[in-house]
Amino acid sequence: MKISGNTILLTGGSSGIGRELARRWHDLGNTVIIASRNRDALDKTAEGYENIHVMILDAGKGADIGQFVRDAIEKFPAINVLVNNAGIMKFEDITGSRDLSDAEAEIETNLLGPIRLIDGFIDHLKGQADAAVINVTSGLAFVPLPKAATYSATKAALHSYTVSLRAKLKDAVEVIEIAPPGVQTELTPGQSEREEYMPLDEFIDETMKQFEAAETPPEVLTEPVKPFRHAERDGKFDDLLAMLATR
Structure with missing residues (x-):
């Protein structure tokens, strides 16, 4: 992915990883459009950044995505990078019958949201120079956190979808996965x-170094996530799963 001169649409730009990625990409000479449900938080991200623009989107509401895509392309026809970063994480007890509304919301936002946005933008992106899709998954895509089973499953599914997308879009659209470790954000309380x-600033620094390299790797991995990404290869899966099961 080229490092500057892009028009980047990034979901989940109101806090945490999304907020800091938006600001870093802006400072490298990109136009960045950030989208989430929270207008006040988006405005805080954009404050003082001339080329960060705000749009409202609930990635978990499939009925809204088609119109959002049309509006975004009409207002910012140069969009050539889509970053699927919006996500929610809920802790759950899967050992008995329960209300599945949280699980359903996670699937809608974390998995169907990116799939729908990719579907909406893909024909446009294929017509753009230096086009890219970036999906933000998680180290939990590779070793699940049992008390966040649905979240982990959505990230595993998004990883798989990203691999398929990369294979099918070869030479047309660059497909990149960012798989964070546990990062100090407010994704969950506390x-x-x-x-x-991992401190947020350290995660962003290490991530952006890989985007600023001569060639962006297909999987952007910081050091703390590598044991999870390579757990099966290294024979560490069972040990890491047992460790996570105690949390």
Whole structure:
């Protein structure tokens, strides 16, 4: 992916990883459109950044995505990069019958949201120079956190979808996966204070170094996530799963 001169549409730009990626890409000379449900938080991300623009989108509402895509392309016809970063994570007890509304919302937002947005933008992207799709998954795509089973499953599915997309779009649209480790954000309550998680600024620094390299790798992996990504290859899957099961 080229590092500057893009028009990037990024979902989940109101906080955390999305907010910081938007600002870093802006400062490298890109126009960035950020989208989420929270207008006030989006405005905070964009404040002081001339070429960060705000659009409202609930990635979990499939009925809204088609119109959002049409509006985005009409207003920003130069869009050549789509970043699917919006996501929600809920802890759940899967050992008994329960209300599945949280699980359904995670599937809608974390998996169907990216699939629908890719579907909406793909014909446009194929006509753009230097086009790219970037999907943000998780280390939990490779070793699940049992108390966040649905979240982990959506990220595993998005990883698989990304691999398929890369194979089918070869030489037409670059397809990149960012797989974060646990990062100090407010994805879940109190997560920004957990010492065992990677500080957000360190995660962004290490991630952006890979985008600024001569060639962006198909999987952007920071050091803390590599044991999870390579757990099966390295024979560490069972140990890591047992560790996560105690959390």
